[in-house]
Structure formats: C-alpha cells, structure tokens
Amino acid sequence: MRAEAKALLGLAPAVGLPFADDAHRRRIEYRPRPRPGVSLGNLDPDGRKAAHRLLATALRPHAFAQATVILALEEVLDREEGYRRGRHSDDYSVVVFGSPAAGERWGWRFEGHHLSVSMTLDGDAVSPTPVFLGANPLATWYRGRPVVRPLAPEEDLGWAVLDAVPRQLLSRVVLDPAAPPDIHSGPTAVVPPIRPGIAAVELPDPARRLLDDLLAVYLDRLPADIAPAVDRDALSFAWEGATERTGRHYYRVQGPDLLVEYDNTAADLNHAHTVLRRPDSDFGGDVLAAHRAGRPHQ
Structure with a gap:
C-alpha cells in the first residue's frame, strides 16, 4: 500500500490531503455525491492505473474483480436511465490522507457510486474498514441466464x-x-x-x-x-x-x-x-x- 500510494502521489499530488482532516477522512458516501479527492476522469492514464493498483492492494483478486465490475455498471445504469444523469465509470475518486512514509499514520480511500474502500495505517498496522460494495443493476440476464452478477x-x-x-x-x-x-x-x-x-x-x-x-x-x-x-x-x-x-x-x-x-x-x-x-x-x-x-x- 505504501509503495502504491507513493507512486500515485508522485503522479498526482492533488490526491493528497492532511491526515488530520477528519471531516473528509472519517466518512463513507456510496451515493453519487461530491467527495474529496481526485476523480479518475481527471487523472491521466498512468494516474488512473496507479489508483487502480492502490485499490488492488486492499482487495483479493475476486473482490477486485467485483469492484471493477461495479465501476463498469455505472455505464450500464446510465444507459438504462436514458443517459439523463451523465453517470460514468470514471466518476470515482481517490484520496490519500497524510504521508505514506514508514512509521507514519496515514490512510486512503477509493470511492464513488456503490463503492467505498477505506484503509487507515499506522506504520505496518492496517485498519481495513469500511468496505462497501453495491450493484445497480444487481444482475443482467440473457434468456434467464445471468451475464453479470457481481x-x-x-x-x-x-x-x-x-x-x-x-x-x-x-x-x-x-x-x-x-x-x-x-x-x-x-x-x-x-x-x-x-x-x-x-x-x-x-x-x-x-x-x-x-x-x-x-x-x-x-x-x-x-x-x-x-x-x-x-x-x-x-x-x-x-x-x-x-x-x-x-x-x-x-x-x-x-x-x-x-x-x-x-x-x-x-x-x-x-x-x-x-x-x-x-x-x-x-x-x-x-x-x-x-x-x-x-x-x-x-
């Protein structure tokens, strides 16, 4: 986590906020609302990859797959709603709180509609919650068979x-x-x-x-x-x-x-x-x- 957070901050310093900013650090928002951090849509390809790599440090492979499908479902939901709300799969934010240096207290969050993963660290000790995963649609079907059921x-x-x-x-x-x-x-x-x-x-x-x-x-x-x-x-x-x-x-x-x-x-x-x-x-x-x-x- 420390290495991937450092890499992300090196590519996109704006994702950083003070660790003491509890109003932003201690929150969970899985609805489509404004949130701290930098949107994936405002990162270049290397920055987006760094954000995904940071997220992957907190989730086992199957859960990382669930999370990435949840991001993609924003496009499916947007289509179902007739594109009225302008949902998109890059409308997820990443933020790093504090300095990910050895021995420091710091944390990070990857969050957007139906996804919120928060990690807090003190040295090598990791506090790994909350972890929220949602899905809309919960399932997409073809002739009675599930195509996607994250x-x-x-x-x-x-x-x-x-x-x-x-x-x-x-x-x-x-x-x-x-x-x-x-x-x-x-x-x-x-x-x-x-x-x-x-x-x-x-x-x-x-x-x-x-x-x-x-x-x-x-x-x-x-x-x-x-x-x-x-x-x-x-x-x-x-x-x-x-x-x-x-x-x-x-x-x-x-x-x-x-x-x-x-x-x-x-x-x-x-x-x-x-x-x-x-x-x-x-x-x-x-x-x-x-x-x-x-x-x-x-």
Whole structure:
C-alpha cells in the first residue's frame, strides 16, 4: 500500500490531503455525491492505473474483480436511465490522507457510486474498514441466464442461511416483515446501535456452517494479513423483509466490533448494497487507539 500510494502521489499530488482532516477522512458516501479527492476522469492514464493498483492492494483478486465490475455498471445504469444523469465509470475518486512514509499514520480511500474502500495505517498496522460494495443493476440476464452478477455470493448465501433456519426459529431470525429502505448503518461515519438477531450458537449445524460461509465472503474480500479476526461463537444473524425471493429483503451478521449488512430493497429487486464495518474500529479507530496508548507523549 505504501509503495502504491507513493507512486500515485508522485503522479498526482492533488490526491493528497492532511491526515488530520477528519471531516473528509472519517466518512463513507456510496451515493453519487461530491467527495474529496481526485476523480479518475481527471487523472491521466498512468494516474488512473496507479489508483487502480492502490485499490488492488486492499482487495483479493475476486473482490477486485467485483469492484471493477461495479465501476463498469455505472455505464450500464446510465444507459438504462436514458443517459439523463451523465453517470460514468470514471466518476470515482481517490484520496490519500497524510504521508505514506514508514512509521507514519496515514490512510486512503477509493470511492464513488456503490463503492467505498477505506484503509487507515499506522506504520505496518492496517485498519481495513469500511468496505462497501453495491450493484445497480444487481444482475443482467440473457434468456434467464445471468451475464453479470457481481454480488452473487452475497445474495445466494444469504438466502441459503435463511432457508436452513428451522421454522420454529424463524420468528427470532426475521425481526421485521418489512425490509428497511437501506442498510441500517447508512452513509454515516458512526454506526448507530442496531438490534442483534439470533445467536449463531443457537442455530443448527447446517445453518451455522452456512453462516460461517457467508461471513467468509465478506472477510475474504480483504487479504488474509489485514482481515480482522472474528469470534465466530459471538455472531448473530438477523433478517428483515420478505422470506420469499420475490420480495424486498435484508440481512445482517453482527459480532464484537463487526457488522455485515446486505439489502436488496429497490422496487425492481435489482439494486443491492453490502458493507463490512467495525463499529469501534472503522477509519482506524483500532490502530490509532493503539498508537496513542503506545506513544502518549505525541
């Protein structure tokens, strides 16, 4: 990350902002809104490649593929909307906070519509959340067969967990018959309190194993050496909305300093949001707290 951030700053110094600029550093905005940083459209080809290389340091190959498909879907969505809003796949911004020098505190974000990846570093310690991936359209079809489904594992495994829950436990899993309009954490720096679902340890083994698989989809977006450790015995699972695939639906997985959310709640059921967050540690809350504790004089 340090090497790729240095390369990007060398090509495009304007992507840099102070690390202390918390108003810009501690934020997530997955809607088409103004955001800090420099748009890919305002970078030359070398600068755009450097931005993509920086993004690739935070995502395993399959998740990087998901992210690049999400960028391309802006062109598909723009066509579906009759080109009224002028969406384009270069309307994603990259920003580096602070100096990516050895031993320094710094961070970076790659963000635009339906994509937000934030990394915060203190020396070699990496704090790797929030990570948001969305898709509109969620799927593109040809004669009943999917052509593009970038969030297929997140969707399919969520349903698999629900389907494996015994009928007698459904009332403790499905907390609301209506799906929320968006993920509960939303585009906010601070995650609000969210009611947990059924404890994972109370699920039968088939559902418990599928829940582990579902969580792995989100954790495995990140390289193994920066993915957060999770107490799988402390997880819970909740569902909101329809329990049939023809209705709007939402799920979440929670644990100590962990929140995974998924929603597919637009009218056409073809528009999804997913996020991996750590309510106490997003935007470097963990590594910066350790930094302050270890160096109280600074």
